[in-house]
Amino acid sequence: MKWSEQAWQAIESIYSKIIVHPFNQALCNGSLTEEKFSFYIAQDAVYLASFSRVLAMIAAKAHQSKQLLSFAQFASTAVVVEQSLHGNYFEKLQITAAQAAPACFQYTNYLQATVAFEPVETAMAAVLPCFWIYREVGLHIYRQQNGINNPYKNWIDTYAGEAFDAAVTEAIAICDAVAATLTPQQQAHMQQAFVTASRMEWLFWNSAWQMEQWAV
Numbered sequence: 001m002k003w004s005e006q007a008w009q010a011i012e013s014i015y016s017k018i019i020v021h022p023f024n025q026a027l028c029n030g031s032l033t034e035e036k037f038s039f040y041i042a043q044d045a046v047y048l049a050s051f052s053r054v055l056a057m058i059a060a061k062a063h064q065s066k067q068l069l070s071f072a073q074f075a076s077t078a079v080v081v082e083q084s085l086h087g088n089y090f091e092k093l094q095i096t097a098a099q100a101a102p103a104c105f106q107y108t109n110y111l112q113a114t115v116a117f118e119p120v121e122t123a124m125a126a127v128l129p130c131f132w133i134y135r136e137v138g139l140h141i142y143r144q145q146n147g148i149n150n151p152y153k154n155w156i157d158t159y160a161g162e163a164f165d166a167a168v169t170e171a172i173a174i175c176d177a178v179a180a181t182l183t184p185q186q187q188a189h190m191q192q193a194f195v196t197a198s199r200m201e202w203l204f205w206n207s208a209w210q211m212e213q214w215a216v
């Protein structure tokens, strides 16, 4: 079995909880309040600023130039595409820049620590849920639209689109190719990072749903 197939099996139950999370159900049926969506977008902007740099560091550490190119492109896309999506919503919903809430803080710091202190393949596995889970969530929501006039259509279309699909397939293929050269123990480290980051994807949506705040 491919590394990615095993990895996905390990997060199957987390993924099913993400799909039924009230935030995603509300995003799907269009009932999500602007207040909660704005909180999410503001947090996601913080997340992306960090995430794109993590991708660039993975590019720098990649063992093969082809992988360097892929991750450099992912970093560039994360800045260009995602910031235009966010920029539009920032303007439309009059969102102002925020500081990282606890879940965002935890997730970005985890990814930064992983790319700084762990082997590059573990960092590749740690960023994979961001790609893969978003594609599955995007497609899941997209399939349930049935012509409803969803105010969050732009968001849904971005993650259910073909361009994004190709990037996700590439990121999975790189992890599989790298894992195939490693020992079972190294592969297990990759899987652990994949599971940890998947848990944080759940936390991120839960944080937005609760509009999570630090104590002041």
Ligand SMILES: Cc1ncc(C[n+]2csc(CCO)c2C)c(N)n1
Residues within 6 Å of the ligand: 044, 047, 048, 051, 074, 075, 077, 078, 081, 082, 129, 130, 131, 134, 201, 204
């Ligand atoms: C919390 C959180 N997790 C994943 C994504 C999705 N995402 C962000 S950057 C990127 C790669 C290149 O576009 C992808 C798939 C998100 N927006 N927010």
